[in-house]
Ligand SMILES: Nc1ncnc2c1ncn2[C@@H]1O[C@H](COP(=O)(O)OP(=O)(O)O)[C@@H](O)[C@H]1O
């Protein structure tokens with residue numbers, strides 16, 4: 001498979017001279033389409049920073065990022081927004097649903113700037129909610145859903161534009177292990193349907209589903225392992 | 238779900254903030270509409286009062302001044318003919334181009350003659366014109382309604398020791414006292430007011446007129462033009478605008494209007510600032526939410542329009558409510574401003590709605606820019 005993500009000498013430094021914090025130091029790696037990469041590392045290692053850079057939410061202070069053939073450094077603000085919409089699906093630890101919208105409406109949010117009939121949008125949203133196992137709960141508010149269900153809504157929302165890459169920052173961090181397992185099953189099945197998945201996680205159990213693991217330490221790659229099968233042993237860490 | 242609906246949902250969720258955002262606009266527009274509709278109606282009312290206050294042009298013969306200065310030799314034939322005014326000059330005045338602006342022409346004849354043994358000044362005018370020409374006269378009794386009746390000035394009544402129902406003799410004629418004027422502080426206090434035809438016959442000047450008072454309808458009144466035209470129609474007459482009346486009238490109306498606009502402008506400005514502050518606060522509060530929208534691919538323009546729709550909805554509602562309230566307030570308050578029959582001032586209301594919307598949207602510009610410029614990561618971190 002082609003490299004869908006290409007990272008070369010990427011560094012990220014936050015803040016000005018006085019309060020500088022270097023989150024990434026010259027990261028380089030490539031990810032092929034269809035990989036399921038788990039990113040591990042201690043708190044502060046730079047995992048979230050890496051994900052936001054891959055997702056086009058911020059631009060690294062140095063280095064090249066090319067995703068799906070698009071060189072991110074050269075993109076204007078609108079181009080970046082279009083890139084995020086078309087290429088990236090984000091899933092956050094805290095779900096980040098809009099609390100005043102129903103499940104269906106939350107899934108429709110990424111479509112709202114589009115000139116498509118409301119009915120078509122609703123149908124698309126319902127189909128996505130059905131795909132993540134939430135049929136019948138379309139009209140519930142986030143406050144009326146469990147944590148796992150909220151995360152399913154967030155996953156459905158990330159799939160609206162059928163992006164090739166899913167970026168998930170500790171998607172099971174707020175869930176109990178059984179519910180977390182179900183969410184991981186969902187990611188596995190999306191991976192099975194061809195999505196490239198990058199998931200930040202603390203949980204070693206999550207490794208069992210991945211095809212590759214990258215461990216960060218102080219903004220550098222400490223370890224980069226590929227597993228022959230996705231059923232690699234969890235002892236790998 | 239589209240941007241408009243998203244904006245609407247967000248408003249519903251933060252109702253009290255929305256109400257607060259709209260409050261400034263609401264108060265501003267209500268004040269603006271109330272004040273400008275009161276002032277515009279007051280302009281009319283003041284105008285009416287001032288117009289009713291009487292004449293603003295006086296037509297007198299030129300004779301005296303000219304004969305004093307140059308002697309009769311200097312005067313041409315026509316001018317000599319007009320050196321005394323007569324009743325028929327009314328038609329000449331009425332023939333000017335701006336005749337439609339003339340509300341009334343009242344002839345007066347003054348003559349000093351005997352009244353029950355005392356030498357008093359008689360003022361003749363058409364009895365029917367008394368109420369319009371001197372609306373401020375308070376008459377104890379009734380006005381002059383027909384020939385043979387007189388109204389006595391307060392001092393004249395005292396001098397003659399007569400009251401309503403009494404009689405005053407002049408030569409061989411008897412006049413019934415119809416009423417007595419309350420003191421006015423003017424010269425008419427010492428006069429006897431009668432039907433002009435009676436005074437003409439007493440002074441043996443059939444058709445004679447001492448001066449005309451001309452009242453022009455004066456909304457944006459071209460008084461100077463009217464004066465000039467009457468001057469042309471009556472070459473022998475001296476036509477003067479009572480400048481003071483005209484100018485003070487203008488000044489009063491202008492002052493009202495300035496006051497109205499000043500107050501409304503200040504309140505509207507405050508309303509706009511309130512929008513800015515509350516919407517800015519809302520953006521701050523919603524950084525996370527805006528970050529999510531950026532993360533799912535909203536362009537900056539979409540964020541912009543989201544905030545504009547929100548303020549747009551609020552401003553529109555607030556403006557309409559404000560305009561309605563302003564109209565209601567103006568309507569209820571108009572009696573205390575001396576407006577007899579209040580109407581609905583449509584143009585201030587429309588202007589108010591437009592101004593409210595504009596201000597609301599203007600107030601939303603800085604926060605919208607700020608929201609669109611928010612870094613999505615910062616936003617997401619803040620969640
Ligand atoms: N917006 C920011 N401003 C300043 N420093 C930041 C910012 N985001 C992250 N950092 C710093 O960069 C380092 C990496 O953070 P992060 O990417 O969040 O790590 P992780 O997700 O692995 O815990 C940390 O030292 C963190 O304090």
Ligand SMILES: [Mg+2]
Pocket residue numbers: 047048049
């Ligand atoms: Mg993190």
